[in-house]
Amino acid sequence: IFIYAPVGLGKTHLLHAVGNRMLEMSRKFRIAYITADKFVSAYVTALQKGTLEQFRTRFHNIVALLLDDVQFLIGKEKSQEEFFHIFNILFDNKKQIIITSDRKPQELKGIEERLINRFEWGVVADIGRPSLELRLAILQHKAQKQRIFVPNDVLRYIAENVTENIRRLEGALNCVVARALTENIPL
DSSP states (O other): OOOOOOOTHHHHHHHHEEEEEEHHHHHTOEEEEEEEEHHHHHHHHHHHHHHHHHHHHHHTTTTTTEEEEEGGGGGGGHHHHHHHHHHHHHTTTOOOOEEEEEOOOOGGGGHHHHHHHHHHOOEEEOOOOOHHOOOHHHHHHHHHTTTOOOOOOHHHHHHOOOOOHHHHHHOOOOOOOHHHHHHHHOO
């Protein structure tokens, strides 16, 4: 599965939810969650310390690989080569591979074509920007969670004007609430 969307739309959150659900299904599942930049760092460290086989074994003995922010492999040819081999072993052994990115596979310029091709083998899912209704529901949930009453017209105003991502949406709510509290003015 290849999940893509611009920043702040919940890819990492979704990846964690999938991993947690898998662990709920069976604590015996060995799942590897790693960001692409940490994959690169761990690979470089393994090369330097001569522990490459140990590095590889870490990924070969899992049920699922959850790789976050694959775009950080761009321009890192040796790391891409290693990931290519790990991907193939997991795929051949019918293991689950879930990858997130901030762009479509075809837009990952600087990643080897053979990796792009593999990213497109399975489901390619665009999270997309949240609808007005979803943004409103998120704001209502956040306000409830903080135990703060925010009038619906205020929530709707924020939801209608902050559309690019969830982090900005939450930030706008926090800013409005903080200002109301610090200046002692009604929301």
